[in-house]
Amino acid sequence: MRLRPLTDPAPFLIIVFGLGAVLSQGCAAPLRHVDRLPNYPVGFVERGMASWYGPGFHGKKTANGERYDMYGLTAAHRTLPLGSVAVVHSLPSGRHVTVRINDRGPFAKGRILDLSLAGAQALGMTGNGTDQVELRVVRYDPRPEGMGVLRVQAGSFADLHNAQALFARIQRGFADGRIVHTELPEGRRYRVQIGRFLVESDAHKASTSLDRMFHLQSFVIRDDG
DSSP: OOOEEOOOOSGGGOOOSSOSOOOTTTOOSSOOOOOOOTTTTTTOEEEEEEEEOOGGGTTSBOTTSOBOOTTSSEEEOSSSOTTEEEEEEETTTOOEEEEEEEEOOOOSTTEEEEEOHHHHHHHTOTTTSEEEEEEEEEEEOOOTTOSOEEEEEEEEESSHHHHHHHHHHHTTTSSSOEEEEEEETTEEEEEEEEEEESOHHHHHHHHHHHHHHHOOOOEEEEEOO
């Protein structure tokens, strides 16, 4: 699910970067070193709700440029660096599967992981569609491009004008705003994002501030360039 910035030269499509004042809660202009585990992402552990994605995305490009294979053992995560390998345990059943992170998602609040069909089948969760899981990163195969920076996604819209309206509301309070578009099976989506962080805690602080100020349900996502 690769994202592309809008590049249409028409005036109403121009996306301006770096607009607005910087919030003290985390939208810091200078980037700082990441406060992470010494061998990050190896050792990273997270618990939450997992879902899965299948036929509608099969054969489409993933965030790392591969074609999504729903029969492969892969998964999408919002912030783990691409190339992370994680063991995913189903907390209700005790079943587990090892997957490689090669895509971004899930783009739904309250979910931490989107498994491939094969991964979901290994956990026995295709019937329910979701499962409570614990993931633990056991290996990391870094890409030459590096990990990328973190951004806060404020909203996603089918209509460009709705995305522009939200962008206009929040751009004065947050730095490095942009609108990017992505092609999904259900059509094009315009995503409003702010910030450029190396420290995940800073990104989450900005997300909390954004939600409080504008009554949103934002989340942090890694930008792989």
